[in-house]
Amino acid sequence: MAQSNSIVTQTKLKAKDTVSVINGFVDEGSFVETDTLLSSITPLGEAIGEGVVSGFACINGIQAAVFATNPAVLKGSIGIGAANKITRLVENAVKTGVPVISVIDTSGARFGEGVEVLEGYGKILNALASAYGSVPTVCVLKGANYGMLSYMTAFSDLIVAFDKAVMATSSPLIIASKTKDNAANVGTAAVHASSSGMVTNVVKSVSELRKTVGSFLELVGEKVAEPSDELNRVCKTLKAGAKASNIVKEVTDKGTLLELRAEYAPEVITCLARLGGISVGIVANNSSIDEGKLTPKASIKIGELLNLCEVYGLPVINLVDCGGVVTNPRAENCCLIREIGSLIYNYSQIRVGKISLVVGSAIGAGYTILCARSVFDYTAAWESAEVGALSSEAAARLLYADEIAGAKDKEKAEQKLADAYAKENMGAGKVGAIGLFDNVIKPEFTRNFLISAVQTFLSKR
Numbered sequence: 001m002a003q004s005n006s007i008v009t010q011t012k013l014k015a016k017d018t019v020s021v022i023n024g025f026v027d028e029g030s031f032v033e034t035d036t037l038l039s040s041i042t043p044l045g046e047a048i049g050e051g052v053v054s055g056f057a058c059i060n061g062i063q064a065a066v067f068a069t070n071p072a073v074l075k076g077s078i079g080i081g082a083a084n085k086i087t088r089l090v091e092n093a094v095k096t097g098v099p100v101i102s103v104i105d106t107s108g109a110r111f112g113e114g115v116e117v118l119e120g121y122g123k124i125l126n127a128l129a130s131a132y133g134s135v136p137t138v139c140v141l142k143g144a145n146y147g148m149l150s151y152m153t154a155f156s157d158l159i160v161a162f163d164k165a166v167m168a169t170s171s172p173l174i175i176a177s178k179t180k181d182n183a184a185n186v187g188t189a190a191v192h193a194s195s196s197g198m199v200t201n202v203v204k205s206v207s208e209l210r211k212t213v214g215s216f217l218e219l220v221g222e223k224v225a226e227p228s229d230e231l232n233r234v235c236k237t238l239k240a241g242a243k244a245s246n247i248v249k250e251v252t253d254k255g256t257l258l259e260l261r262a263e264y265a266p267e268v269i270t271c272l273a274r275l276g277g278i279s280v281g282i283v284a285n286n287s288s289i290d291e292g293k294l295t296p297k298a299s300i301k302i303g304e305l306l307n308l309c310e311v312y313g314l315p316v317i318n319l320v321d322c323g324g325v326v327t328n329p330r331a332e333n334c335c336l337i338r339e340i341g342s343l344i345y346n347y348s349q350i351r352v353g354k355i356s357l358v359v360g361s362a363i364g365a366g367y368t369i370l371c372a373r374s375v376f377d378y379t380a381a382w383e384s385a386e387v388g389a390l391s392s393e394a395a396a397r398l399l400y401a402d403e404i405a406g407a408k409d410k411e412k413a414e415q416k417l418a419d420a421y422a423k424e425n426m427g428a429g430k431v432g433a434i435g436l437f438d439n440v441i442k443p444e445f446t447r448n449f450l451i452s453a454v455q456t457f458l459s460k461r
Helices: 002-025 080-096 115-131 148-155 172-177 189-196 206-221 244-251 296-312 329-334 336-349 365-371 392-399 401-406 410-426 428-433 443-457
Strands: 032-034 039-042 045-048 052-059 062-069 100-106 137-146 158-162 166-168 201-203 258-260 268-275 278-285 316-322 354-363 378-382 386-388 439-441
Touching: 002 052, 002 062, 002 100, 002 206, 052 080, 052 206, 062 080, 062 206, 080 100, 080 115, 100 115, 100 148, 115 148, 137 148, 137 206, 148 166, 158 189, 158 206, 166 172, 166 189, 189 201, 201 206, 206 258, 206 268, 244 268, 244 278, 244 316, 244 443, 268 296, 268 443, 278 296, 278 365, 278 443, 296 316, 296 336, 316 365, 316 443, 329 336, 336 365, 354 365, 354 443, 378 428, 378 443, 386 410, 386 428, 410 428, 428 439, 439 443
Parallel strands: 062 100, 100 137, 137 158, 137 166, 158 201, 278 316, 316 354, 354 378, 354 386, 378 439
Antiparallel strands: 032 052, 039 045, 052 062, 258 268, 268 278
């Protein structure tokens, strides 16, 4: 009995810091640990708890399965025992239909176990891949995530990294040794948030982590909730030329907005929020960056949100202010056609309600991809919106080249002709009159309009 008590005490001491992190973002007193006595002897020492803390807890009253690698035990390295422990928890989460939350701080594999550890990774990744799309999956990068567990982020719905976290397929020192790059810049949270797009949110504290994870689980887990904001609230500050970020904040229920991948492809905003208590996904072009044109990265970013909304049955809202598709050799020679094509396919195939509102301009492919009547269930535009195959400036240069060339002030003449062309051919009323918009609205009534549209198409599948 004394030996058993000693093991329990030692296990608790080794897991203390990791458990405190878990307790920091779950509801107080809700964490119930599982498989607490598992341990093994390795050439590097005893793997108490197999270097993993696992169990069930609640976040904002939502039950979830949680596992965390424990850096205090052999640097959080993964062995076959840890793999079995993680796999069991994930499989039980899928059986019971609860979210899976992982907290990762690991130096990689316990190579002393040989090929068996590779089979262990296979078990973990297979279990998490099976959970993806079945239950909400959240990955928290607490410290290091080196090795094969880095791949699990590719099938995680939400990837939250602490600002000092690092993730790489191998040690950054090994990766940088073959180049002139600084190892300190390899795989940082900032890099994955802005360049790779693998990190959806960066946090600086456990309390911020709790807020982010809790908000996500509420939005995807409870599609319809009691409205926290006035349904008939008029957005008096909205007008033509409003910034995308301001539009999103104004129209959504107060306190429900969760932006995803804010630093990645900033030419488009993607977020989850509530409208009249209903969870929705929102795509908003940021026209302050190259007219909000679609880029390969923007297409990937939007595609991730569309997939998330499709899995959890959330309506999608486009707030369109898009000058078309970016035109430059680098994008063209890389992956522009493939990524734009994938975006078109994703919009075509998702079965959730699709609502599009033009708040600025919808030019060329910007119209076809983001608000075409043949694709979207309901389309509308602000009364100030402009829609056309070309921008008004491009159309003026094409149609009135001689007049502009003969003018004393060519720039002024071009702008005057462009304005006249837009008024006559590109106005929202003109486009609506030929049946391409269901409605043309005043900006201040955007929230009211969107809530009604979302309510209408909420049950569409």
